[in-house]
Amino acid sequence: MIPYCAGILFLAVLAAEDIRKKEIPVSVILIFAFGAILFKVFSKHFFWSEVVLCLVPGGFFLLLSLITKESIGYGDGMTVLVLGLWTGGWFTVLSAAMGIILSGIYGGCCVLFQKKDPIPFIPFLLLGMEVVLAYA
Numbered sequence: 001m002i003p004y005c006a007g008i009l010f011l012a013v014l015a016a017e018d019i020r021k022k023e024i025p026v027s028v029i030l031i032f033a034f035g036a037i038l039f040k041v042f043s044k045h046f047f048w049s050e051v052v053l054c055l056v057p058g059g060f061f062l063l064l065s066l067i068t069k070e071s072i073g074y075g076d077g078m079t080v081l082v083l084g085l086w087t088g089g090w091f092t093v094l095s096a097a098m099g100i101i102l103s104g105i106y107g108g109c110c111v112l113f114q115k116k117d118p119i120p121f122i123p124f125l126l127l128g129m130e131v132v133l134a135y136a
Helices: 002-021 026-042 048-067 074-087 089-112 122-135
Strands: none
Touching: 002 026, 002 074, 002 122, 026 074, 048 074, 048 089, 074 089, 074 122, 089 122
């Protein structure tokens, strides 16, 4: 339960910054990454193979950032990396997929109403995580 609460807190802090400033503070990402590693070590759940698998969704997002020339920002990829450390790879994949679906719906509404502002992804990742938790 603690990892999911930490993941929600992590995303909530970043979502507020993403909405307000359209940027993600690296300091928050580093603090929560360090916290996730400490949590795993002290709860005796630190296995390198598991850590690598938890980082796969974030690595995929970072690759997308590189390919799309930051249409999906590097901050989003780093956020998914850290979320994977807290909640695990599969849960992160489900949360990110739900976040992408929800942001796509919002983007469709923006197209209908001719809004052209950039869409912050972290709030949708937070909402996606909450939806996955509600149905888990």
